[in-house]
Amino acid sequence: MRKKQFKAESKRLLDLMVNSIYTHKEIFLREIISNASDAIDKLCYLSLTDDKVGMNRSDFAITISVDKDARTLTVSDNGIGMSADELENNLGVIASSGSYKFRQEQNEDSDTDIIGQFGVGFYSAFMVADHITVVTKKYGETQAWKWESSGAEGYTVTEAERDTVGTDIIMHIKEDGEEAGEFSRYLEDWTIKSLVKKYSDYIRFPIKMLLPHSVKKPDSPEDKPEYETVYEWETLNSMVPLWQRKKSEVTKEEYDEFYRQRFGEMAPPQSVISVSAEGAVTYRALLFIPSKVPSLYYTQDFKSGLQLYSAGVMIMDHCEELLPEHFSFVRGVVDSPDLSLNISRELLQHDRQLKIISANLEKKIIAELKKMLSDDREGYEKFYENFGRALKVGVLNQYGEKRENLQELLLFYSSTEKKLVTLREYVERMPEGQKYIYYAAGDTVEAIDSLPQTELLKERSMEILYCTDRADEFLADSLRQYDGKEFRSAVDGELGLEDAPKTQESDSDRECLAFIKETLGDRVDEVKASGKLKTHPVCMTSGEGLTFEMEKYFKAVQPELQMKAKRILEVNVAHPAFLKLESVRAADPELAKKYAEVLYNQALLIAGLPIADPSGYTDLVCSLWS
Ligand code: ADP
Ligand code: MG
Secondary structure, three states, X not given: OOOEOOOHHHHHHHHXXXXXXXXXXXXXXXXXXXXXXXXXXXXXXXXXXXXXXXXXXXXXXXXXXXXXXXXXXXXXXXXXXXXXXXXXXXXXXXXXXXXXXXXXXXXXXXXXXXXXXXXXXXXXXXXXXXEEEEEEEOOOOOOEEEEEEOOOOOEEEEEEOOOOOEEEEEEEEOOOOOOXXXXXXXXXXXXXXXXXXXXHOOOOOOEEEEEEEEEEOOOOOOOOOOEEEEEEEEEOOOOOOHHHOOHHHOOHHHHHHHHHHHHOOOOOOOEEEEEEEOOXXXXXXXXXXXXXXXXXXXXXXXXXXXXXXXXXXXXXXXXXXXXXXXXXXXXXXXXXXXXXXXXXXXXXXXXXXXXXXXXXXXXXXXXXXXXXXXXXXXXXXXXXHHHHHXXXXXXXXXXXXXXXXXXXXXXXXXXXXXXXXXXXXXXXXXXXXXXXXXXXXXXXXXXXXXXXXHHHHHHOOOOEEEEOOHHHHHHHHHHOEEOXXXXXXXXXXXXXXXXXXXXXXXXXHHHHHHHHHHHHHHHXXXXXXXXXXXXXXXXXXXXXXXXXXXXXXXXXXXXXXXOOOOOEEEEOOOOHHXXXXXXXXXXXXXXXXXXXXXXHXXXXXXXXXXXXXXXXXXXXXXXXOO
């Protein structure tokens, strides 16, 4: 018997398999089971038209057995089987799968990744086995065949015995290397069970295993029971995917349990979105909006993406291409018979069908959130607290229709309503004559509420949106307008009120303002009479461009940039404090300078900006009355 060589490319692939990294190895079982399921599909289909097959759908099964002494793991099916020729052709050359071809066309650096993510069918078994025997009998033939290989050296095909039609894949599991259990784990019932659950739960045929159960010996006394171990066939997979069932037929408990098991979350999801689509692409999806922020969500280690299935077989754990970044917190499953099992990550990025699915899912998620916003405001606020940040980033990164959809989902704290409101609500409430959407940024609602600049607007009962999250101010800045209404910072910009109090500065006022500027030097860019202040003496504004809140943000995240907002000291020229300064200026310029210092530092304090010399400032203030 002559040993036959693998085709060149198969050899290279075998090498890759053997050297693939640890965590990728486990996918071999998924590949072998999916082949078994395909083979059963074929015979099952034949049985519909050919009575001679003599089998019902319920007769088909995949069985897994382990022989620890012989170190073998066997996956058997009663599917269509292979002829000698087919054994040669199907297992002697690399499967014509997309991933391998693609890798050849591209550069070859990403070998291990392709294997890990997608597997390459039958050959992946060589990641865990040093010798594989395939015994198979094709439907309609009398002779069975045995294919054997220890990897790179080649394979043999010889006659064999097998009573019934079907295939056994007998994998001789490698000895452990340095890492204990590296390979032996694939001989443990527990590992097999969990791998089937993880990757092949929804294979539509039962995957059975003979497993030990402890039962009471029938003849042992009730009060002193004795136990014995019996072996019983157990079906490891649940066969019917939850997402293949109608939403109306699935209970909340079932969804919660699925979510808990599948995504390892203790808290039940806040909403479940079930999608069934036919048309350009046929698929089903089951999406979950978490009720809690996943522990790693706002870190680099968070793995986003949906689980991707092709006709009940999981092909990817985290398919990021299915979700836009701003919805990366969504968990779920997508199953489409239109996708190929052997598809590489790189190919996925260009996959048209996947793009269609992802666009549809985004719409579904937005619709669900809008529904929550209108029907369950409290629930939506909770959601927003968890994932509002992600939505905001989405608004900042998107354009056109996508942005418009997302901005409807934003919430801001309202100065008049004392609660979170949407931009739509704000605009609908705007009194006639109000031209702008006013907002003000600061650390807390209380801090913003006490900003002197908000006084005038409040007096006119005009609503101000309080931006307490750093991202909020960037949002207002980036959106520029909503529904044709421009955003205006109540803190920094001109309020643009038609009947704003005029800044009636006298010559003496102007001289006095110039005196303050001179005193403060280049610590301020400008000193001017304010049109915003009523009872307060001063405030610090930044004018157009970078604001103080942005400055604080950059200082925290990118201090090397040394981003600094403009400092414009606005003075209420009608305030007694200013009048006092004005009156002492000629007679006692030193005292007037001290007053100017105090006004300047007060303005910094109110804006939440650091003062350069706190203890010097304290001494200065105290010197004024001692
Ligand atoms: P793919 O499944 O993508 O075709 P594989 O490497 O997984 O690639 O399998 C190669 C081929 O071997 C299959 O297409 C099938 O024809 C054959 N094959 C593998 N396992 C079985 C099996 N259990 N029964 C019948 N045919 C099988
Ligand atoms: Mg396969």
